[in-house]
Amino acid sequence: MIREELDRRLAEVEEKLIGIERTRDNRIYLLCDAENVYSICQFLFDELALRFVISSGVDAEHCFEVLHHFSADACGCVVTVKAFIRDRAAPEIESITPLIPGAEWIEREMHDILGIHFKNHPNLQRLILHDDWPQGVYPLRKEVQL
């Protein structure tokens, strides 16, 4: 898939997005609300056959951001779906693991270290924090100081 085609196809999901940012030639950020993340990822993964790379959870000032990074290997382009979770007290977002099994670990990890709940995740157990880690403490949140 060449770059022009990717841009054209991305326009198909435009109504679900808040905006599109292009920081460099081959870096595309799709900004959206938490509710739309599953359908956008489904479009990218199933329709455009992009490769899932990883997700990053970010503790931004007024919200949590979940970034699903995809890679369009044919044109070397990284497409990132940036979802905003505005409810800081009980952050929740749709899991994409039922769609992409490779996302299981990273969602468990974000659940561990940021306390984001993933709806419909098949196995949301503790993954990387040790067994005696206190409940309710999320090390990657900004209020936790080293």
Add this chain to the structure above:
Amino acid sequence: MSETVRKSVLAVGPFHPLQEEMEFFQLTVDGETVTDINVRLSYNHRGIEKLSETLQFDQIPFLVSRICGICSASHPLAYVQAVEEIAQVEVPERALYVRTIINELERIHSHLLWVGLAGHFIGYDTVFMWAWKYREPVLDLLEEITGNRNNYGNVKVGGCREDVPDELKPKILAELDVIEQKTEMLTKAVLDDPVLHARLKGVGILKKDDAVKFAVTGPTARGSGVDIDVRHDDTYAAYGALDWKVISQPEGDVFAKAVVRLLETFESIKMVREALRKLPKGPVAAEVKEIPPGEGCGHAEAPRGETFHYVRSDGGNRPVRHKVRAPSYVNVPSFKASCIGEHIADVTLTLAAVDPCYSCTERVAVVDGRRQVVHNYASLLQLSREKTARLRKEIGAPEMKLEDL
């Protein structure tokens, strides 16, 4: 994991001389067939992403090179590429070539290391000793260039810290010739050995659509016919200027992954040679004044697959978020697709074929319905080797002669 399993694992200690990270794999078996697999991480979780938020942009390469000892060139490279993307730095051309040389040397020694371990897993300990012997000169070269056998700490935002001295070129070229010759012998031994064909072919198949679903990268993906390679797709450093090709094999079994790694070693040797020849004159680092607010993604092809770094800056001198993804993080979960339904004699080998940074497989415990450990790493290794021996016999293979290697 239930307490009983834990206890027996602790009591006998799933430790082994070749042990590496502490991941704990729990396999459920039905008779001799694997029906489920579960992994517990955390033994090696050091909180690097949080630490990274407390360090300055220039200090972080030293931290990320300590994520994984074998990928200690590609992690910093991916990181600095992300930061350079934020800061829009123009990296001098010579630095790009130096980065390429270091990364390819790293790939050569990592792949040789894997060959040795794979030999160990199927009971050819002599191959293990020999492959590691041939790997040593590469480490010596890296030490001469960067000052350390591992953890090179050679890249920084805007370029490199150490140059490849011109007077070292003849030595590197000479060593490469020797390594190429030895690798050729190893490759021949692998590709021509009927026992290895029987032992490795059709084992632990990761089908192409599973490879896509589990989003695997590197030789694991290329062994399943997914020909992705960051060096080629989103070309960085000097890879775009070099003549090389992406190696891929469609079969998806352990043999295919071995072939991919061996052939890649030759490509790497070729690339280092060409990069040395084309090495342009000039400085190896550009000055970077400040990192503006913004976000960037950097990825690089480590020996095991794509290393991905996401960095966000708020204009200060520390990142506000730094996400790291090592290749094993997506390659290891693919065991769910490749191990289930396999005979337990093949499990260690299948896990090893992914090269999961490389011997997490030694945390394996096999449990039956009553949650009792029936196999540990040693007995699985045993089963794996027995199968090799049985196949040798069935094929009527001659004894492996030392001079064949």
Add this chain to the structure above:
Amino acid sequence: MNWKMWSLKKSVWVFHVNCGACNNCDIEIVNLLTPKFDVERFGIKLVGSPRHADALLVTGVGTKQAARRLQEVYRQTAKPCVVFCMGACACGTGIFEGAYHVAGPVDEVVKEVDPNAIIAYVPGCPPKPEAMISGVVKALAAI
């Protein structure tokens, strides 16, 4: 020097414990076995059970999850034994100092079990195989 100490120095069976390392130290330890360094010359041998070991080669920072396992291994080791902290992380948590999942340097973790444990340090990131050999020799000369 009594016979116990003498023989201990001439025949060191080591057991390798990784408690959260980056693999570098671990690979260099395995490297010790291979033809270039071949520590079997000095009677150093890697063994597979802590019960057979005279020295524990500990690498890594001692993450909270791994620390308890290290303590368990230390209890299972037949005394007298020496604990070697291999690499900067094991010696003093190195670059990972203060991270939330780090239980502390290896010596502190071991001393929780046995305050009188004999602990030797081989710094370096990773220590070169030669440094490891020399570290073992020096530590043995000191006891």
Add this chain to the structure above:
Amino acid sequence: MITEVATNLFWILIFPGFVFTLAVGLVASWLVRKVSALVQYRVGPPVYQPAVDVTKLMGKEILIPQDAHRAVFVVAPLVGFSGVLLLSTMLWLVGVQITFVGDIIVALYLMVLPSLALILGSSASGSPHATIGAAREMKLVLSYELPLVLAFVVVIIKTAGGLEPGEQLSLVALSQQAPVMSISGLLAFIVALLCVQAKLGFVPFDIAESETEVASGVMIEYSGALLAVWKLMQAMMLVALPLFLVVVFLGGIGISVGGLLGGIGKYLLVVVLVILIKNTNPRVRIDQAMRFFWFYCGGALVAAVILATLGNYYGLAWL
């Protein structure tokens, strides 16, 4: 009376019993490690290494696992060790003609003792891995004992012609013959050599405990002096078992200088054969080992028995 006791004690404890066998055994186990190292481009350990290893283990703490059956766990190594000690003393004394009728049967029993002790000790340790090892060791014993006994039957048939009826079961009498110089004897010797390989626990029959998967199944829970006793036992088996083959098949060790040198040569030959087999073969699986010993070795020995009987009947020594 006192001198006789003293002499016997000397024989058992110093020469050629405990001390001497031990010394030879430790050197032999060094040889095994050294040759393996050379194959792998390494230098290998110095000659005194096995001795130092054992000395060191003697000074270490003995840990007994909580789940273990203490008495059996502690006694098992001693049982195995005394078995080998007696066996080796008996074999060396064959040279000086002090023995009793029927001692080959005693020797056969003594040779089983180490394996039995190993099974006992590892089952008593209460570790699941040791239990796997014990089960394998047990199957291995079952597979090689039968061919080993059959091999001796061949020898006894073979030597029947030249010996008094009562003498046929005596090692001294047997040591005067060299049955390996005949077809049936050679067959029996080869099978017995393989059985010895299995008894020593070397590749390809190191199924129960192997150095490469150092978790070493059966011995995993042993430490300190008890582990040292096992190591000593293994070292001494490296002397006793090849020596047994020398005595039974290769014509024994003479008391004269020539006989002594010849004996050492024969011993080294057997040890070198064992090391060669060890270094050129991959490990086999337990059911392969059983099939190998029962069918192939068993078949070869039945043929050997027939050949030997025919040879006796027609007076053809070479059959």
